[in-house]
Amino acid sequence: MIAQKKPTFEEALKKLEQSSEKLKQENITLEEALKAFEEGIAYYDQCSELLNTAKQKIETYSK
Amino acid sequence: MAVKPVKVSQLNGYIKRILQTDPILGNVSVVGEISNLKFHGSGHVYFSMKDEGSRLNCFLPSERAENLRYELSEGMEITASGYIYLYERGGSYSLNIRDIEVAGLGNLSIAFEKLKEKLGKEGLFDAEHKKEIPFFPEKIAVVTSESGAAIRDILKIIKNKNNYVDILIYPVLVQGPAAAGEIAEAISHINENCPDVDTIIVGRGGGAMEELWAFNEEIVARSIFNSNIPVISAVGHETDVTISDFVADRRAETPTAAANMAVPDLAELRAYVQDMREKLILSVNSCIRCKQMQLAGLELDLFKRELESRITVEQMRLAQIKDENIRCIQSLVEGYEKKIRLHRESLLSLDPKAIMRRGYGAVLDKDGRLVSSAGRLEKDDALTVVLQDGQADCTVREVRRDSYDSSEKANL
Numbered sequence: 001m002i003a004q005k006k007p008t009f010e011e012a013l014k015k016l017e018q019s020s021e022k023l024k025q026e027n028i029t030l031e032e033a034l035k036a037f038e039e040g041i042a043y044y045d046q047c048s049e050l051l052n053t054a055k056q057k058i059e060t061y062s063k
Numbered sequence: 064m065a066v067k068p069v070k071v072s073q074l075n076g077y078i079k080r081i082l083q084t085d086p087i088l089g090n091v092s093v094v095g096e097i098s099n100l101k102f103h104g105s106g107h108v109y110f111s112m113k114d115e116g117s118r119l120n121c122f123l124p125s126e127r128a129e130n131l132r133y134e135l136s137e138g139m140e141i142t143a144s145g146y147i148y149l150y151e152r153g154g155s156y157s158l159n160i161r162d163i164e165v166a167g168l169g170n171l172s173i174a175f176e177k178l179k180e181k182l183g184k185e186g187l188f189d190a191e192h193k194k195e196i197p198f199f200p201e202k203i204a205v206v207t208s209e210s211g212a213a214i215r216d217i218l219k220i221i222k223n224k225n226n227y228v229d230i231l232i233y234p235v236l237v238q239g240p241a242a243a244g245e246i247a248e249a250i251s252h253i254n255e256n257c258p259d260v261d262t263i264i265v266g267r268g269g270g271a272m273e274e275l276w277a278f279n280e281e282i283v284a285r286s287i288f289n290s291n292i293p294v295i296s297a298v299g300h301e302t303d304v305t306i307s308d309f310v311a312d313r314r315a316e317t318p319t320a321a322a323n324m325a326v327p328d329l330a331e332l333r334a335y336v337q338d339m340r341e342k343l344i345l346s347v348n349s350c351i352r353c354k355q356m357q358l359a360g361l362e363l364d365l366f367k368r369e370l371e372s373r374i375t376v377e378q379m380r381l382a383q384i385k386d387e388n389i390r391c392i393q394s395l396v397e398g399y400e401k402k403i404r405l406h407r408e409s410l411l412s413l414d415p416k417a418i419m420r421r422g423y424g425a426v427l428d429k430d431g432r433l434v435s436s437a438g439r440l441e442k443d444d445a446l447t448v449v450l451q452d453g454q455a456d457c458t459v460r461e462v463r464r465d466s467y468d469s470s471e472k473a474n475l
């Protein structure tokens with residue numbers, strides 16, 4: 001299975017926003033709502049995981 | 064009496080030797096104003112330097128002109144260094160220039176405007192070349208002096224708002240003749256060897272125009288323009304504007320502003336994402352609640368009664384349809400029976416055997432055709448009489464005809 005390219009933070013954030021929009025639609029069915037919710041939470045997890053990895057590296061280039 | 068006369072070329076040759084062996088004239092530096100400046104197609108530049116009392120011809124070879132740090136222009140005061148050279152054929156001497164320095168705000172801004180105009184015409188500042196600064200970079204590079212205030216400010220700002228993005232510090236000289244070359248080299252190096260860098264900040268802290276001059280040089284402008292990685296130019300204070308600012312994808316007024324622009328504030332993003340999660344939970348719960356209410360609205364027994372009544376209605380409809388079908392079939396059958404009986408009767412009535420059973424016979428002529436009128440018979444005709452149980456051949460002895468009206472005659 002090709003390694004699923006880790007989505008960038010922007011992509012995950014955009015999808016999270018889309019899920020929340022979808023959930024706000026009046027005529028959404030129960031199944032669609034539950035699916036949108038699950039996806040939304042998954043994207044939330046990806047975003048918060050990224051935001052909480054303090055991986056910062058500071059390096060100085062030496063010629 | 065005068066010394067023995069010599070030829071012109073000998074004299075010029077002698078003067079040339081004197082001029083070109085004099086240690087001072089071999090490496091002289093002279094100040095003056097540029098006039099009748101000419102850029103030759105070959106890249107060589109010819110002009111003369113003058114002051115209130117005198118004029119000097121100058122020659123700037125193309126390879127020197129290329130990496131000159133200033134755009135030359137008429138009326139600009141410069142300091143040119145080089146050596147005196149005698150042009151024997153023309154019998155004139157000129158300064159062969161190795162390098163040119165420009166000093167003083169007035170001259171520098173002339174050079175600045177000249178380069179700005181030149182690059183502007185070439186379209187290096189056009190908006191469609193401007194690239195988006197990434198919103199959430201993984202890694203940024205900072206091209207500035209290692210010891211200056213700029214890098215300290217940038218690191219401070221980034222560290223306290225974002226502990227995710229990586230930072231590559233690329234130390235360069237930020238003033239003096241060699242600075243521009245190092246900055247340009249740094250930008251192209253990062254483009255070639257650091258594909259993981261999303262944004263480049265190039266700049267320095269405040270300083271006089273001379274000190275910021277590297278960021279007004281053409282090679283820095285071109286290396287910024289050619290960078291595939293978005294570049295934020297952050298040179299000096301708010302009031303300092305350099306050519307790099309015009310050509311970069313984004314101008315930051317100061318290094319601090321550049322740091323703020325380049326990386327997002329993680330605390331803000333965490334809060335935003337958290338808020339998104341709450342919104343998700345709220346809306347899914349409200350959706351579930353409204354579905355539950357819909358369900359509750361359906362009282363079951365009412366629902367049951369409704370269903371039952373629907374069922375009886377449907378059954379009645381079915382029964383009705385069935386009766387209709389039966390009636391329709393019966394009437395069809397009756398219709399057919401009647402039709403059949405009629406046909407039968409007509410057949411029976413036309414059955415010749417029935418007549419014969421009552422004693423009658425059929426008279427046929429020699430061709431087997433029925434004879435229906437005595438008018439067609441003649442004496443000695445051969446006939447056949449068919450009775451119900453057989454036939455007989457007869458011949459006519461005598462014809463006796465009855466009287467009849469003309470219409471009968473027409474039917475012969």
